[in-house]
Ligand SMILES: NC(=O)C1=CN([C@@H]2O[C@H](COP(=O)(O)OP(=O)(O)OC[C@H]3O[C@@H](n4cnc5c(N)ncnc54)[C@H](OP(=O)(O)O)[C@@H]3O)[C@@H](O)[C@H]2O)C=CC1
């Protein structure tokens with residue numbers, strides 16, 4: 292099979308960087324990776340991780356998903372504009388009470404996470420339709436399925452992504468865009484992942500001016516959400532490399548599902564969404580976990596953290612856990 296051109300957005304850090312390097316290092320050399328980032332001054336970590344693959348199976352290009360001209364210039368620079376696999380990964384988070392966030396900040400999140408994908412597809416989808424081939428892989432989130440306390444606008448941006456893709460997927464099936472697969476679109480839905488995203492969101496949350504919120508809301512954000520934030524990432528968090536591994540499996544799968552959740556520790560929570568068409572179940576359970584059973588919730592997180600630490604330790608000793 293010919294080498295597939297893969298364009299990935301947001302490769303300066305995190306999932307994008309890990310995925311670009313993993314695909315560029317493919318032993319069977321099945322991919323030519325165009326690893327893009329909005330600010331090329333941030334290319335050093337990717338260059339270092341790519342090592343000898345740089346200039347061979349991996350090329351770095353500038354692309355800002357909020358700038359149509361930058362997307363067009365990047366796509367035009369690829370031979371025959373041929374993109375076989377597009378990975379829409381660039382994104383940003385935003386946490387806190389909405390009273391303390393400006394509409395401008397919220398628009399930046401929607402512009403990056405949702406309109407960024409729309410701009411990419413407006414440029415790339417027509418070529419895929421003409422060729423009747425192509426696979427679009429979107430790094431969505433568990434928050435594309437389920438809202439989480441103090442993530443209102445971020446969750447809305449990922450819900451928008453999911454609704455957009457679900458609608459387009461029906462049309463795409465008609466064009467049989469992917470000759471190897473039934474679906475030509477795949478939504479990857481990670482839970483918490485330990486990346487720059489986590490650090491930036493937490494730091495911004497800690498610095499947030501909470502004076503526009505009432506006392507109870509401000510305390511809820513500081514003493515419940517921010518206080519537990521690190522623990523949630525330590526207990527349930529995946530690594531960027533882990534999410535990259537899931538993503539490559541989906542790209543190579545014969546018949547990948549439309550949606551793929553990467554974190555089995557998180558699936559019991561997202562399952563609540565599908566279990567109750569009235570929508571009350573997940574809201575009720577999340578409410579109870581946060582406000583009534585916070586000690587049990589926190590103890591469970593600690594227990595999971597301990598189990599994961601022990602299983603890693605026994606792997607380190609060359610003795611896989613049972
Ligand atoms: N970390 C997590 O817990 C989870 C993350 N996700 C999703 O995964 C994706 C990747 O995030 P992650 O790797 O964790 O976080 P990182 O912050 O490490 O990476 C985000 C990447 O997106 C880039 N980016 C932001 N805005 C733009 C833009 N306008 N144009 C091009 N690139 C841009 C960043 O570039 P720059 O360095 O210039 O800012 C960076 O390269 C996001 O879509 C996120 O929503 C989903 C579930 C969980």
Ligand SMILES: CC1=C(/C=C/C(C)=C/C=C/C(C)=C/C=O)C(C)(C)CCC1
Nearest residue numbers: 432433434439440482483523577580581
């Ligand atoms: C599990 C859980 C919580 C927090 C979840 C978090 C913080 C998830 C973060 C997901 C991310 C960062 C996805 C990115 O796209 C709450 C609401 C505290 C209480 C209820 C159970």
